[in-house]
Amino acid sequence: MAWLDRLKDGLVKTRQGVKHSLRLIVDGEITEEALEEFEAELLQADVGVGVAGRLVSRLRTGGSAVRSYSIQVLKDVMMETLLNIQSDSLETLIRKGPKPFVILAIGVNGVGKTTSMAKLASRLKSRDLTPLLVAADTFRAAAIEQLDIWGSRIGVEVIKHRQGSDPSAVVFDGIAAGKARNVDVVLIDTAGRLHTKVNLMGGVEKMKGVLEREMPGAPHEVLRALDGTIGQHALVQAKQFHEALGVTGLVLTKLDGTSKGGIVLAIADELHIPVRLVGVGEQVDDLQDFHAKEFLDVLLEE
Numbered sequence: 001m002a003w004l005d006r007l008k009d010g011l012v013k014t015r016q017g018v019k020h021s022l023r024l025i026v027d028g029e030i031t032e033e034a035l036e037e038f039e040a041e042l043l044q045a046d047v048g049v050g051v052a053g054r055l056v057s058r059l060r061t062g063g064s065a066v067r068s069y070s071i072q073v074l075k076d077v078m079m080e081t082l083l084n085i086q087s088d089s090l091e092t093l094i095r096k097g098p099k100p101f102v103i104l105a106i107g108v109n110g111v112g113k114t115t116s117m118a119k120l121a122s123r124l125k126s127r128d129l130t131p132l133l134v135a136a137d138t139f140r141a142a143a144i145e146q147l148d149i150w151g152s153r154i155g156v157e158v159i160k161h162r163q164g165s166d167p168s169a170v171v172f173d174g175i176a177a178g179k180a181r182n183v184d185v186v187l188i189d190t191a192g193r194l195h196t197k198v199n200l201m202g203g204v205e206k207m208k209g210v211l212e213r214e215m216p217g218a219p220h221e222v223l224r225a226l227d228g229t230i231g232q233h234a235l236v237q238a239k240q241f242h243e244a245l246g247v248t249g250l251v252l253t254k255l256d257g258t259s260k261g262g263i264v265l266a267i268a269d270e271l272h273i274p275v276r277l278v279g280v281g282e283q284v285d286d287l288q289d290f291h292a293k294e295f296l297d298v299l300l301e302e
């Protein structure tokens with residue numbers, strides 16, 4: 001399957017790291033030295049201290065140097081962890097949810113919010129759902145234009161105002177248009193700026209207020225975008241204001257070309273917020289639902 005190949009390509013650096021560390025413990029005896037090296041390698045891939053520690057302690061107590069045993073322990077621990085973040089796909093939530101289903105994308109600047117919203121809109125459209133994009137990042141003209149270009153490319157309408165206008169006003173128009181056109185899903189792209197309280201929180205609260213007033217229960221998904229290439233820093237970021245912002249799902253971007261793809265495991269271990277989507281490239285098809293089993297199979301494939 002093309003998507004799996006792309007995921008595999010994307011995770012190539014992370015996979016190399018994991019494979020290398022795996023060799024440390026399956027190509028010989030499980031010595032204390034090998035275990036320590038194994039743990040260090042896993043930490044390099046940013047799986048986090050919790051997951052790395054659990055793996056090592058299970059291997060240590062297992063006491064068997066049999067290759068298949070080690071691989072099975074690795075798979076079991078990783079799978080148990082990944083199940084923490086497995087959930088229904090956004091498509092399922094949208095189909096089950098109210099109409100329009102409202103998604104608010106938030107996150108620090110440059111993590112991939114705009115791109116992910118456009119890719120998601122395209123994906124939902126191909127699944128016979130009607131999306132509407134809302135350009136609520138009014139901070140820079142280029143941001144509005146960026147979404148507009150995506151909109152024309154994928155054939156999805158974009159609700160926009162001029163640069164510098166109040167994001168909440170665009171959100172108001174977006175939801176009104178969504179209802180009037182009877183769309184299935186309204187995807188709201190917001191400005192990220194810095195992850196300081198004032199910048200990230202202020203605007204989001206106001207937009208959420210408008211949504212709640214215009215459509216009680218909305219937003220139905222507060223989707224936080226995190227950049228996979230920054231590894232553990234993404235986890236730190238994700239923890240900031242996450243409750244105050246009411247984050248309900250994550251999109252993990254840029255898993256291509258990073259050796260820190262293990263961050264998915266660290267997020268699963270520490271956050272327990274469902275990862276709805278993963279991004280592995282800049283093309284429109286490079287965003288897919290997160291499947292724990294598929295992810296693990298790709299990660300550990302020989």
Ligand SMILES: Nc1nc2c(ncn2[C@@H]2O[C@H](COP(=O)(O)OP(=O)(O)O)[C@@H](O)[C@H]2O)c(=O)[nH]1
Nearest residue numbers: 109110111112113114115253254279280281282
């Ligand atoms: N390689 C790669 N690049 C991505 C991915 N997602 C987004 N990008 C790129 O990251 C940059 C910032 O994305 P953008 O959506 O504008 O971020 P925003 O500021 O959060 O809206 C753009 O150049 C995107 O093409 C991904 O999954 N893989």
Ligand SMILES: [Mg+2]
Nearest residue numbers: 113114137143
């Ligand atoms: Mg943007």
